[in-house]
Amino acid sequence: MKPIAPKPMPRRFHQARWDEPIIFELSQPGQRGVLLPPVEAGIKQQVGNPAQALPEPLRRVVPPALPEMSQIHVLRHYARLSQENLGVDLNIDVGQGTCTMKYSPKINDQLTRTHKLSELHPLQDESTVQGILEVMYRLEGMLKEISGMDRVSLQPGAGSAAIYANICMIRAYHEARGEGKQRDEVITTIFSHPSNAAAAKVAGYKIITLYPDENGYPDFEALKAAVSERTAALLITNPEDTGIFNPRIAEFVEVVHAAGGLCSYDQANANGILGITRAREAGFDVCHFNLHKTFSTPHGCGGPGAGASGVTEKLIPFLPVPTVEFNGEKYFLDYNRPQSIGKVRPFYGVTPNLLRAYAWIMSLGADGLREVSEVAVLNNNYLLNKVLEIRGVSAPYAKGKRRIEQVRYSWEQLTRETGVTSEEIEIRVTDFGMHYWTSHHPFVVPEPMTLEPTESYSRADLDEYVAVLRQIAEEAYTNPEIIKTAPHNSTIHRIHHEPFDNPAEWAVTWRAYKRKTG
Amino acid sequence: MRLLASFASKGPMQLGLIVNPIAGIGGRVGLKGSDGAEIQRLALELGAIPLAGERAAAALEVLRPLAGEMELLTAPGPMGEDVARQCGFVPRPLPLSLKKRGQTTAEDTRQAARAMREAGVNLILFAGGDGTARDIYEAIGNDFPVLGIPAGVKIHSAVYAVTPRSAGELAADFLRGRRLRLQEAEVLDLDEDSYRAGRILTRLYGYLTIPYRREAVQNQKVPTPESEAVQAQAIAAEVIEQMQPDMAYLLGPGTTTRAVAEALGLPKTLVGVDIICRGELLAADVGERQILDMLDQRPLGLIITPTGGQGFLLGRGNQQISPDVIRRIERKNILVICLASKIAMLRGRPLLVDTGDSETDRLLSGYLPVITGYHEKIIYKVAS
Numbered sequence: 001m002k003p004i005a006p007k008p009m010p011r012r013f014h015q016a017r018w019d020e021p022i023i024f025e026l027s028q029p030g031q032r033g034v035l036l037p038p039v040e041a042g043i044k045q046q047v048g049n050p051a052q053a054l055p056e057p058l059r060r061v062v063p064p065a066l067p068e069m070s071q072i073h074v075l076r077h078y079a080r081l082s083q084e085n086l087g088v089d090l091n092i093d094v095g096q097g098t099c100t101m102k103y104s105p106k107i108n109d110q111l112t113r114t115h116k117l118s119e120l121h122p123l124q125d126e127s128t129v130q131g132i133l134e135v136m137y138r139l140e141g142m143l144k145e146i147s148g149m150d151r152v153s154l155q156p157g158a159g160s161a162a163i164y165a166n167i168c169m170i171r172a173y174h175e176a177r178g179e180g181k182q183r184d185e186v187i188t189t190i191f192s193h194p195s196n197a198a199a200a201k202v203a204g205y206k207i208i209t210l211y212p213d214e215n216g217y218p219d220f221e222a223l224k225a226a227v228s229e230r231t232a233a234l235l236i237t238n239p240e241d242t243g244i245f246n247p248r249i250a251e252f253v254e255v256v257h258a259a260g261g262l263c264s265y266d267q268a269n270a271n272g273i274l275g276i277t278r279a280r281e282a283g284f285d286v287c288h289f290n291l292h293k294t295f296s297t298p299h300g301c302g303g304p305g306a307g308a309s310g311v312t313e314k315l316i317p318f319l320p321v322p323t324v325e326f327n328g329e330k331y332f333l334d335y336n337r338p339q340s341i342g343k344v345r346p347f348y349g350v351t352p353n354l355l356r357a358y359a360w361i362m363s364l365g366a367d368g369l370r371e372v373s374e375v376a377v378l379n380n381n382y383l384l385n386k387v388l389e390i391r392g393v394s395a396p397y398a399k400g401k402r403r404i405e406q407v408r409y410s411w412e413q414l415t416r417e418t419g420v421t422s423e424e425i426e427i428r429v430t431d432f433g434m435h436y437w438t439s440h441h442p443f444v445v446p447e448p449m450t451l452e453p454t455e456s457y458s459r460a461d462l463d464e465y466v467a468v469l470r471q472i473a474e475e476a477y478t479n480p481e482i483i484k485t486a487p488h489n490s491t492i493h494r495i496h497h498e499p500f501d502n503p504a505e506w507a508v509t510w511r512a513y514k515r516k517t518g
Numbered sequence: 519m520r521l522l523a524s525f526a527s528k529g530p531m532q533l534g535l536i537v538n539p540i541a542g543i544g545g546r547v548g549l550k551g552s553d554g555a556e557i558q559r560l561a562l563e564l565g566a567i568p569l570a571g572e573r574a575a576a577a578l579e580v581l582r583p584l585a586g587e588m589e590l591l592t593a594p595g596p597m598g599e600d601v602a603r604q605c606g607f608v609p610r611p612l613p614l615s616l617k618k619r620g621q622t623t624a625e626d627t628r629q630a631a632r633a634m635r636e637a638g639v640n641l642i643l644f645a646g647g648d649g650t651a652r653d654i655y656e657a658i659g660n661d662f663p664v665l666g667i668p669a670g671v672k673i674h675s676a677v678y679a680v681t682p683r684s685a686g687e688l689a690a691d692f693l694r695g696r697r698l699r700l701q702e703a704e705v706l707d708l709d710e711d712s713y714r715a716g717r718i719l720t721r722l723y724g725y726l727t728i729p730y731r732r733e734a735v736q737n738q739k740v741p742t743p744e745s746e747a748v749q750a751q752a753i754a755a756e757v758i759e760q761m762q763p764d765m766a767y768l769l770g771p772g773t774t775t776r777a778v779a780e781a782l783g784l785p786k787t788l789v790g791v792d793i794i795c796r797g798e799l800l801a802a803d804v805g806e807r808q809i810l811d812m813l814d815q816r817p818l819g820l821i822i823t824p825t826g827g828q829g830f831l832l833g834r835g836n837q838q839i840s841p842d843v844i845r846r847i848e849r850k851n852i853l854v855i856c857l858a859s860k861i862a863m864l865r866g867r868p869l870l871v872d873t874g875d876s877e878t879d880r881l882l883s884g885y886l887p888v889i890t891g892y893h894e895k896i897i898y899k900v901a902s
């Protein structure tokens with residue numbers, strides 16, 4: 001018998017391409033997935049016309065324009081689309097830095113599918129949902145311990161929603177002190193998550209952004225120039241998206257506090273600091289976690305994720321309603337909170353993800369969480385050393401120092417020497433069944449690539465990812481045309497970005513598309 | 519904002535090539551520029567070797583695979599034809615007569631550019647320096663796609679590719695109809711007499727339209743995609759909200775300040791300073807004297823934007839806003855505006871002021887708020 005031939009490295013990859021139409025284009029009038037038997041006369045007589053039970057304004061005049069398809073056509077459609085996709089279960093997903101694409105254990109998914117959770121209704125009486133309320137209560141307790149905050153709300157739908165909840169609580173706090181009008185500015189940094197600026201802007205604040213100093217830390221002197229009696233809050237990520245931890249973070253907090261502002265810690269990048277450092281010790285008043293990043297729940301292709309907003313004592317009155325309470329005998333929901341900012345999401349948040357996060361933390365314990373961070377940091381610094389061996393790539397700022405859980409690399413040198421840009425490499429990477437993203441505008445780090453390996457990937461995984469980058473860098477110097485004409489083995493070819501910025505050209509629904517194309 | 523598609527892909531490809539053969543000859547012999555017949559004579563006497571041809575050849579090298587599919591229209595002799603033949607092209611030289619071989623003039627460049635525009639080439643590639651860019655701009659204005667091959671001593675203008683090779687690559691991408699952006703890029707030039715005397719005085723002469731891909735253009739000049747047009751509008755909205763109703767404002771040169779004028783429905787002198795008040799244009803393209811006269815009558819505010827690439831806030835292209843003017847404007851009435859992507863291109867370097875008066879420069883140094891959008895600003899370092 002012949003031995004099995006060794007597989008090439010990097011591996012060969014070829015993705016399916018189906019030229020699959022939009023589901024609305026597949027619609028055939030009269031096709032059905034399920035044909036329901038006609039309602040029996042007796043039942044009809046008893047029930048009458050059920051639509052009449054609905055209030056008049058809620059009744060449709062015309063049926064919805066949904067696609068009409070048989071089951072197999074629906075199944076085939078989505079199975080094909082799934083083959084034209086890449087995801088965390090399919091590739092070595094270290095390229096979506098800042099997103100913490102770690103493994104979501106399948107057993108936690110199975111937990112959410114049990115009828116004990118899936119058949120719950122949010123309007124059930126409290127006495128019948130004691131189990132899930134206990135899970136929420138205990139999860140809040142764990143996140144309090146992890147952050148050092150005094151209370152945590154699990155209601156926000158994801159990170160940006162949590163930041164929005166936080167800034168709303170901060171506004172309520174200033175309003176309660178009669179300073180709401182005066183404090184109309186929020187300070188953030190260019191390497192913090194853009195959600196901080198965006199969420200605060202949505203809440204009506206004016207945004208001041210700080211740029212990095214030569215070491216890559218936010219410019220402390222600029223912060224001093226920025227704070228004033230108009231400062232409502234500092235919203236900052238640490239470590240920032242460069243993977244550099246700001247060692248002066250406590251001083252930043254002091255400067256803002258001295259001016260009467262509050263400080264909100266974006267802990268979306270918490271995967272490298274669990275059990276090592278906490279928002280409380282750095283002096284923060286508010287913080288948030290993304291459960292779908294650090295605590296392993298699925299990102300769900302942009303939603304639903306789950307956020308958690310933590311606050312110190314003085315902000316507890318402003319938490320979203322309801323809070324989950326325990327009186328020593330039973331768990332209950334407290335809506336009687338007159339200073340609350342109200343709701344930031346229906347009911348109690350994204351409950352299945354709360355259960356997944358709870359299960360994940362319970363499976364690890366306190367020591368396990370710290371080990372998660374240690375492995376994530378170790379993986380990242382292994383990757384850093386390997387990537388820096390590749391020609392044309394660098395890690396701007398903090399030269400010679402290690403990073404926390406991710407690194408924002410730059411292909412600037414390679415671009416200057418070969419004309420190949422990071423966005424072109426990004427496309428070429430898909431030819432190997434991998435991906436990274438460059439959504440880091442404005443490009444303060446030129447030709448950026450942000451890699452975050454988390455704790456989920458093995459050394460062999462990281463070596464494979466590096467092998468792909470190394471091969472592409474070599475191609476850039478020897479045969480750039482292969483990169484400039486990529487992808488060759490992937491489904492989607494070049495996407496033009498211009499329409500994303502042009503309201504006349506974008507359409508996020510089929511109806512909008514029909515309207516705009518006539 | 520226009521996309522390339524409207525210029526490319528009309529019939530067979532045609533590329534125009536203009537080489538300013540004397541561009542850059544002053545540099546090697548330390549003459550700080552090559553403008554003026556006397557300097558050119560002196561440079562040649564000092565043993566200068568014309569470099570522009572070599573630079574153009576490096577760009578043409580990249581374009582050679584396209585030789586069979588396109589027509590190369592060149593200026594005659596040393597202004598393009600010769601180097602094209604050396605590189606294995608069969609060019610079609612324009613029927614222009616040059617004054618003298620070896621000593622071409624600015625008018626030759628202008629004449630060639632006009633002829634190529636008329637011939638309807640897809641793109642004009644020109645090798646030269648800031649002076650050449652000025653000539654091209656004077657000849658054909660800012661609504662025809664061109665691209666510079668850097669060959670001059672002074673390259674302050676943002677219309678040049680980083681290297682001759684990348685000029686060739688950009689031109690090739692453009693001709694192949696790859697979707698690139700077109701953007702207006704600054705034509706800046708020093709006043710060479712003062713430059714030779716050791717003083718730096720730059721003027722903004724206008725804008726040329728170039729195909730653009732980030733990193734391939736000198737000074738890493740900023741893109742102007744749709745999002746940035748929207749950003750400029752957002753900046754304008756913020757500025758208008760901050761403008762005090764009875765205050766008159768000096769509106770400095772630039773495309774971002776132009777967005778403010780556009781939002782107010784006013785014309786704007788792109789390369790000059792205008793004075794506006796209450797949504798009206800009080801005076802267009804004013805000099806220092808007029809500004810000082812105005813300051814005698816009323817207080818003024820100032821709205822300025824830094825130059826692309828080098829990030830000069832004052833002292834490059836806006837010398838009308840002199841130290842005497844600055845001293846009489848309250849700092850709180852100075853509104854600095856800039857696209858975030860333009861700030862990113864500074865790579866952390868501070869914005870610069872160089873008014874010629876160190877006291878004034880010091881006054882403006884430190885950390886300044888820079889408006890980058892509606893209700894959005896950054897705090898950024900300014901140095902002299």
